[in-house]
Amino acid sequence: MAPELADSTSSDSFDAVLFLSFGGPDKPDDVRPFLENVTRGRGVPAERLDEVVQHYLHFGGVSPINRLNLDMIDALRAELDRRGRTGLPIYFGNRNWHPLAADTVSAMVDDGHRRILVFPTSAWGGYSGCRQYHEDIQMALAPERDRGVLLRKLPQFAEEPAFRDAVADAVSEALDGFGDGPAPRLVFTAHSIPESADRAAGPASDGGRLYSRQVADASAAVAALCGVDEFDVVWQSRSGPPQVPWLEPDVCDHLRALSADGVDRVVVCPIGFISDHLEVVWDLDSEAADLAAELGMEYVRVATAGTSRRFIAMVADLVERYVDGGGDLTALGCGDNGTVCRPDCCVPVRRPAAAR
Ligand SMILES: CC1=C(CCC(=O)O)c2cc3nc(cc4[nH]c(cc5[nH]c(cc1n2)c(C)c5CCC(=O)O)c(CCC(=O)O)c4C)C(CCC(=O)O)=C3C
Numbered sequence: 001m002a003p004e005l006a007d008s009t010s011s012d013s014f015d016a017v018l019f020l021s022f023g024g025p026d027k028p029d030d031v032r033p034f035l036e037n038v039t040r041g042r043g044v045p046a047e048r049l050d051e052v053v054q055h056y057l058h059f060g061g062v063s064p065i066n067r068l069n070l071d072m073i074d075a076l077r078a079e080l081d082r083r084g085r086t087g088l089p090i091y092f093g094n095r096n097w098h099p100l101a102a103d104t105v106s107a108m109v110d111d112g113h114r115r116i117l118v119f120p121t122s123a124w125g126g127y128s129g130c131r132q133y134h135e136d137i138q139m140a141l142a143p144e145r146d147r148g149v150l151l152r153k154l155p156q157f158a159e160e161p162a163f164r165d166a167v168a169d170a171v172s173e174a175l176d177g178f179g180d181g182p183a184p185r186l187v188f189t190a191h192s193i194p195e196s197a198d199r200a201a202g203p204a205s206d207g208g209r210l211y212s213r214q215v216a217d218a219s220a221a222v223a224a225l226c227g228v229d230e231f232d233v234v235w236q237s238r239s240g241p242p243q244v245p246w247l248e249p250d251v252c253d254h255l256r257a258l259s260a261d262g263v264d265r266v267v268v269c270p271i272g273f274i275s276d277h278l279e280v281v282w283d284l285d286s287e288a289a290d291l292a293a294e295l296g297m298e299y300v301r302v303a304t305a306g307t308s309r310r311f312i313a314m315v316a317d318l319v320e321r322y323v324d325g326g327g328d329l330t331a332l333g334c335g336d337n338g339t340v341c342r343p344d345c346c347v348p349v350r351r352p353a354a355a356r
Pocket residue numbers: 022023024025035038039042044048049052063064065121122123124126128129191192193194237238239240272277278279
C-alpha cells in the first residue's frame with residue numbers, strides 16, 4: 001500500500017517523522033555495551049561506569065526509556081491521526097542503543113521516504129542535548145548520501161509555551177497533593193553537564209551557557225505558571241571525574257542544605273527530562289527519595305511531561321509547523337542533514353587528559 005502523503009500538493013512537504021532519542025539497554029547483557037557507546041572518548045571514570053552498571057542492574061538491566069519513547073510515539077500517532085495527518089509514519093531511532101538511528105534511517109529510505117522530519121527528545125541546547133543529535137543524523141545519513149534524503153531536525157523546544165504548560169500541569173498536581181501546612185519547596189532538576197560544556201553551549205556570540213539559561217528560564221516560567229515565587233534550580237546525574245567542575249549544586253547536596261535550613265517538604269520536578277527513564281527512577285526516585293526520608297523530609301517527585309496530552313500536542317504542533325516545508329529554519333537547534341543551526345554553536349569541549 002502506498003503511503004498517503006501528509007500534503008502531497010507541496011514538493012517541500014515531509015513524508016515521515018524520525019523520533020530520535022538517547023536509547024537504553026533492554027536486557028542485562030546490553031548494559032556494558034550500551035554504556036561503552038555512551039561514554040566512548042568521554043573521560044568518564046571506570047568507577048563511575050561500574051556504579052551506573054549497578055543502577056541498570058537494579059532494574060533488571062532494562063531501562064524504561066525505550067518503552068516510554070514507544071508510548072510517546074503511540075500517543076503522537078493518535079494525535080496526528082486525530083488531526084487528519086494519517087499518512088505521516090513515525091519511526092523510532094536512538095543514539096546509543098537499538099533501534100539505532102542509522103538502521104532506522106536505512107529502513108525509512110528503503111520504505112521510500114526521502115524527506116524526513118526529526119524530533120529529538122531533548123528540549124535543550126548544548127552539545128549533549130542538541131549538537132550531538134545533529135551528529136547522530138550525520139552518521140545515520142552517511143550510508144544514504146547519494147539517495148537524495150533530507151533529514152530536518154526540529155528546533156529545541158525549551159521555549160515552547162506548551163512544554164512549560166505541560167510541566168506546570170504536573171507541578172500543580174504534585175503541589176495539590178500536599179495537605180495543610182507550610183508550602184513545600186519547589187526544586188527543578190536537570191542533567192548536570194561539565195561547566196566547560198555549559199560555557200560552550202549556544203552561539204558563541206551569545207556568551208554561552210545556553211543550556212543552564214534555558215533550564216533556569218523554563219523553571220522560572222513554570223514556577224510563575226504555578227503561582228510559586230520561591231524555587232531552586234539544581235543538577236543531577238553528574239558523571240565526570242571529581243576534578244572536573246560540573247554544574248552545581250547536586251540535587252542531593254541541595255536537599256541536605258534545605259534540610260539544614262529547616263525545610264521539611266520538597267517537590268522535585270525533573271524539568272530536564274521528558275520521561276521517567278533511569279536518571280529519574282534511580283537518581284530521583286531512589287537516591288534522592290531515600291536521602292529525603294533519612295532527613296525526615298516529605299518528598300514528592302513531579303511526573304515527567306511524556307505522554308501528557310499537552311506535551312504530545314506540542315510535539316504534534318511542531319511537526320505540523322514544519323511538515324509542509326514551513327516553520328522557522330533559523331530557530332535554535334533546527335538544521336538539515338546534521339548541519340548545526342549556527343556554525344559556532346554548542347561545540348564539543350575537549351576532555352581533560354587527566355580524565356581518561
Ligand atoms: C544534557 C544531557 C541529557 C538531557 C538531554 C537528552 O535527553 O538528550 C542527558 C540525557 C540522558 N542521559 C542518559 C544516560 C546517561 N548519560 C550519561 C552521561 C552523560 N550525560 C550527559 C548529558 C546529558 N544526558 C553528559 C554530559 C554525560 C557525560 C558523558 C558525555 O560527555 O557524554 C551516561 C554515562 C554514565 C554516567 O551516568 O556517567 C548515561 C548512562 C539517558 C538515558 C537514561 C536511561 O537509560 O534510561 C538520558 C535520556
